[in-house]
Amino acid sequence: MQTDTACIVAALFGCGLYLVLSRNLVRTLFGFLLLSNAVNLLLLATSGDPRGKEAPIVGAGNFPAVDPLPQALILTAIVISFAVTAFLVVLVYRLALDHGTTDSEKLFAARSDGEENTP
Amino acid sequence: MSPLPAMAVLLPLFSALVLFFWAKPSPLRSGFSVGFSVAQALLCWWLAMQTRHGEILACMAGNWSPPYGIALVVDPLSAVMMALASSVAATAVLFSHYEMPAARQHPLRMPLVHTMMMGANLAFATGDLFNLFVAFEITLVASYALMVIESDSWEIRHAVPYVAINLVGSALFLTAAGLVYSLFGTLNFADIIVRSGSLVGDPRMTFLVIILCLAFSIKAGVVPLHHWLPNSYPTLPPACAALFGGLLTKIGVYAILRCLGTVFPPAFPGVYEALGWLAAVTAVVGGLGAVSRDRIRDILSFHIIGQIGLMLLPAALMTRGGFTAAILILWHNMVVKSSLFLIGGVVLAIHGTDRLSKIGGLLRASPWLAGLFAIQAFSLAGLPPLSGFWGKLLALEAGITRYEYGWVAAGMIGGVLTLISMVKIWNSAFAAASVEPAPTTTDTRLWKMAATISILCVLTLGMTVLAGPMVKLSRVAAAGVMDRTGYAESVLELVGKDRLGGGMP
Numbered sequence: 001m002q003t004d005t006a007c008i009v010a011a012l013f014g015c016g017l018y019l020v021l022s023r024n025l026v027r028t029l030f031g032f033l034l035l036s037n038a039v040n041l042l043l044l045a046t047s048g049d050p051r052g053k054e055a056p057i058v059g060a061g062n063f064p065a066v067d068p069l070p071q072a073l074i075l076t077a078i079v080i081s082f083a084v085t086a087f088l089v090v091l092v093y094r095l096a097l098d099h100g101t102t103d104s105e106k107l108f109a110a111r112s113d114g115e116e117n118t119p
Numbered sequence: 120m121s122p123l124p125a126m127a128v129l130l131p132l133f134s135a136l137v138l139f140f141w142a143k144p145s146p147l148r149s150g151f152s153v154g155f156s157v158a159q160a161l162l163c164w165w166l167a168m169q170t171r172h173g174e175i176l177a178c179m180a181g182n183w184s185p186p187y188g189i190a191l192v193v194d195p196l197s198a199v200m201m202a203l204a205s206s207v208a209a210t211a212v213l214f215s216h217y218e219m220p221a222a223r224q225h226p227l228r229m230p231l232v233h234t235m236m237m238g239a240n241l242a243f244a245t246g247d248l249f250n251l252f253v254a255f256e257i258t259l260v261a262s263y264a265l266m267v268i269e270s271d272s273w274e275i276r277h278a279v280p281y282v283a284i285n286l287v288g289s290a291l292f293l294t295a296a297g298l299v300y301s302l303f304g305t306l307n308f309a310d311i312i313v314r315s316g317s318l319v320g321d322p323r324m325t326f327l328v329i330i331l332c333l334a335f336s337i338k339a340g341v342v343p344l345h346h347w348l349p350n351s352y353p354t355l356p357p358a359c360a361a362l363f364g365g366l367l368t369k370i371g372v373y374a375i376l377r378c379l380g381t382v383f384p385p386a387f388p389g390v391y392e393a394l395g396w397l398a399a400v401t402a403v404v405g406g407l408g409a410v411s412r413d414r415i416r417d418i419l420s421f422h423i424i425g426q427i428g429l430m431l432l433p434a435a436l437m438t439r440g441g442f443t444a445a446i447l448i449l450w451h452n453m454v455v456k457s458s459l460f461l462i463g464g465v466v467l468a469i470h471g472t473d474r475l476s477k478i479g480g481l482l483r484a485s486p487w488l489a490g491l492f493a494i495q496a497f498s499l500a501g502l503p504p505l506s507g508f509w510g511k512l513l514a515l516e517a518g519i520t521r522y523e524y525g526w527v528a529a530g531m532i533g534g535v536l537t538l539i540s541m542v543k544i545w546n547s548a549f550a551a552a553s554v555e556p557a558p559t560t561t562d563t564r565l566w567k568m569a570a571t572i573s574i575l576c577v578l579t580l581g582m583t584v585l586a587g588p589m590v591k592l593s594r595v596a597a598a599g600v601m602d603r604t605g606y607a608e609s610v611l612e613l614v615g616k617d618r619l620g621g622g623m624p
Binding site: 016017020025028032035036038039042043045046069070073076077080083084087088091094095098099104107108 | 253256260267278279283286290294296297298
């Protein structure tokens with residue numbers, strides 16, 4: 001069980017990093033989505049093998065129980081990555097509107113001398 | 120149990136929320152923003168006064184007994200960091216009030232600045248690894264927004280590398296937090312210290328320390344992970360650039376000091392060796408970059424990188440003397456770096472540009488500004504007797520004591536390059552003959568901006584005059600950071616010391 005999860009996490013990390021390194025900003029965006037999900041899965045895996053364990057409810061006598069803390073961590077991480085993803089989507093959209101491209105090489109090619117844009 | 124650490128986080132949260140809903144710019148709103156940032160600075164200075172002998176103030180969220188609740192822990196290092204950060208923030212808020220009329224400012228600028236301060240205070244005060252991650256994210260999300268709201272369609276490109284690299288850094292940090300939880304079964308700093316006793320020398324822990332150092336190095340801008348910094352910071356409005364330069368990368372350095380010094384037991388020595396050499400390269404590359412650039416804000420941005428190298432060099436020695444030097448350089452740098460960015464902002468306001476080839480004659484036009492620049496620039500370069508000198512002296516001493524002559528040489532080269540680039544700004548902008556059209560400094564706004572910078576200059580001069588007490592305070596802070604047992608005991612004493620039975624290193 002843990003080995004399977006580790007393989008999926010590794011695959012997600014690999015694909016995510018490959019996409020993040022891409023020149024196209026839309027691909028970078030998708031790469032970040034994969035990366036954040038890889039991390040969430042890794043956090044979930046830290047609660048151990050869930051087979052034969054019950055939901056942790058106080059007073060219900062469920063024992064052995066699954067460690068609930070990683071799920072709280074994931075919830076926080078999901079909220080944060082949601083906010084950042086929304087920001088990134090808007091940023092890429094605005095760049096596409098302003099410059100007509102999402103290719104970072106074209107985006108940074110012109111006037112790379114750092115000349116100020118003030119008229 | 121003391122509510123003060125929580126107050127330092129809640130106060131900026133409150134003012135950020137009020138400013139967010141009070142969107143219409145007015146003098147009263149600016150006054151509220153300035154007033155609350157000053158109040159927060161006073162609160163943080165009071166915290167620093169309370170902890171100046173090495174006391175630790177702890178506060179458990181929701182009154183949960185440690186290690187289960189979220190701990191807010193303030194020791195001398197965090198308290199002084201918070202005090203200096205909030206003073207810089209208060210000055211930057213006041214400066215942005217004079218920089219442009221309130222109606223022209225983006226209504227979100229002030230709420231975001233206050234949110235960033237809340238994140239910074241939380242990062243300095245937290246005693247929990249996951250909470251540190253959240254604090255980093257709060258600060259970074261506010262900084263992403265500040266970077267784009269006032270930049271034009273041309274500058275906004277530079278936000279992309281900044282956001283992208285920090286996202287990868289955050290993913291790495293979160294990964295490390297997950298692995299720490301699976302290895303130690305806890306994320307509370309004090310509890311990690313207690314449980315790490317049996318794991319000294321474990322290769323898994325070395326791996327964790329490497330990932331955490333990598334994540335913090337991205338945030339701090341250590342070479343070769345620095346490329347996002349020198350292109351993105353110059354696009355910011357000067358008041359925000361001052362805040363970013365004085366604060367954001369410093370949180371990364373603080374996190375490295377806290378994790379290596381307090382939280383994790385000594386890892387494989389090669390890790391520190393590698394960190395030291397990276398810092399050495401960072402110091403030299405940052406200095407070279409600064410010398411090569413032609414705009415004041417570009418030069419200052421590259422300096423940030425060089426200074427990060429100078430802070431991490433003594434820290435990588437992992438001795439108490441090294442940490443003392445690193446902490447002193449860190450404190451001095453927060454004040455000096457921000458005020459230099461603000462001085463760059465005044466130059467920008469006078470000339471409309473800060474390109475060195477197009478400006479000049481400021482020594483004659485505005486001797487007061489020239490004086491401010493001279494003090495701060497030569498303090499940054501570390502000329503005696505200014506405040507930057509003492510940190511460098513301690514770093515030199517710590518390096519020579521450990522026979523790390525390569526690192527000492529790199530630090531010296533970095534320092535000389537800083538001096539050269541500062542002299543370059545001085546010669547072109549201040550000492551050179553006036554350019555056409557001659558700068559006009561009759562605007563009262565400029566005087567107010569210069570007066571604001573004087574506040575930070577007084578702080579620098581205070582650190583110069585009180586160099587003895589400052590060195591003493593940084594020794595106390597370094598001792599506090601490296602005292603792992605004392606830290607764990609202070610935080611966990613609420614549940615009795617019997618938890619700290621065996622297993623302490």
